[in-house]
Amino acid sequence: MPLTARRHIKKMRGGAQAHLLEADDGNFYVVKFLNNPQHRRILVNEMIAAVFLRYLQISCPDYAIVRVTREFLRENPEAGLQLGRSTVPPAEGWHFGSRYPGDPSKLAVYDFIPDALLQAVGNATDFLGVLVFDKWTANSDGRQAVFFRARLREWVAGAAGHPSRLGFVASMIDHGFAFNGPYWDFPESPIQGLYHRKLVYQSVSSLDDFQPWLDQVVHFPEAVVDQALRQVPPEWLEGDESQLESLLERLLRRRKRVPELIKDCRRANSSPFPNWR
Numbered sequence: 001m002p003l004t005a006r007r008h009i010k011k012m013r014g015g016a017q018a019h020l021l022e023a024d025d026g027n028f029y030v031v032k033f034l035n036n037p038q039h040r041r042i043l044v045n046e047m048i049a050a051v052f053l054r055y056l057q058i059s060c061p062d063y064a065i066v067r068v069t070r071e072f073l074r075e076n077p078e079a080g081l082q083l084g085r086s087t088v089p090p091a092e093g094w095h096f097g098s099r100y101p102g103d104p105s106k107l108a109v110y111d112f113i114p115d116a117l118l119q120a121v122g123n124a125t126d127f128l129g130v131l132v133f134d135k136w137t138a139n140s141d142g143r144q145a146v147f148f149r150a151r152l153r154e155w156v157a158g159a160a161g162h163p164s165r166l167g168f169v170a171s172m173i174d175h176g177f178a179f180n181g182p183y184w185d186f187p188e189s190p191i192q193g194l195y196h197r198k199l200v201y202q203s204v205s206s207l208d209d210f211q212p213w214l215d216q217v218v219h220f221p222e223a224v225v226d227q228a229l230r231q232v233p234p235e236w237l238e239g240d241e242s243q244l245e246s247l248l249e250r251l252l253r254r255r256k257r258v259p260e261l262i263k264d265c266r267r268a269n270s271s272p273f274p275n276w277r
Helices: 041-056 070-075 115-119 126-137 178-183 213-218 222-230 241-253 255-267
Strands: 003-011 019-023 028-032 063-068 081-083 086-088 093-099 144-151 166-173
Touching (some): 003 028, 028 063, 041 063, 041 093, 041 178, 041 213, 126 166, 126 178, 126 213, 222 241, 241 255
Parallel strands (some): 003 063
Antiparallel strands (some): 003 019, 019 028, 028 093, 081 086, 144 166
């Protein structure tokens, strides 16, 4: 269900100049605005990525379409975008919201945790799954993730046997540069999509370690692609409908190439898979 922004919390870091807003459902969302300095296509990429990641069962924030009204802009003038030397308000209308994992006044969310905690993250294998996704979609940004402490059964598949266990959870964020951002093409590089800390790939010894995500992508259903396409608001496209359909057709043709793209990571100077033999 579309939501309406009701309170500005803070500006977030990053080139899209997203802002943390409270919506009328009582939850908080990192909102990327339609008139962000990177391009309106960033919102389309975020929407499609969110639908795909949910299908692949890779931990990522829930998403919503968040409406910004004239009243909100009048009451929250700090919700601005820096464009060159000018500060402009977000456009009125619909924007992409990525749900914050809790109340920001109560829940600590980290961009970085020490190695000892990183090794104990409850869903650490999601870093392997999301690399499959990033290679398939040619995510030209480095892999971004945040961490927070929560009851694992609420966030991690297969953790139901530990109903009260607390631990750190990784959530995969920031997919605006899937499909090479506003360019909507598929450049390839061995380092593309890799997380900057090799520790998350320490368990990798062969291509089999990227299952079940490899098979899920190679046989990715066209119905899920259609579902994602239907969720994109028409005002985000502005005449790009045919270009988006062409992009998704090329994406489907790429499915069977993903295993080779994963293998190609081994050519990276950083040697991300030290235990692959």
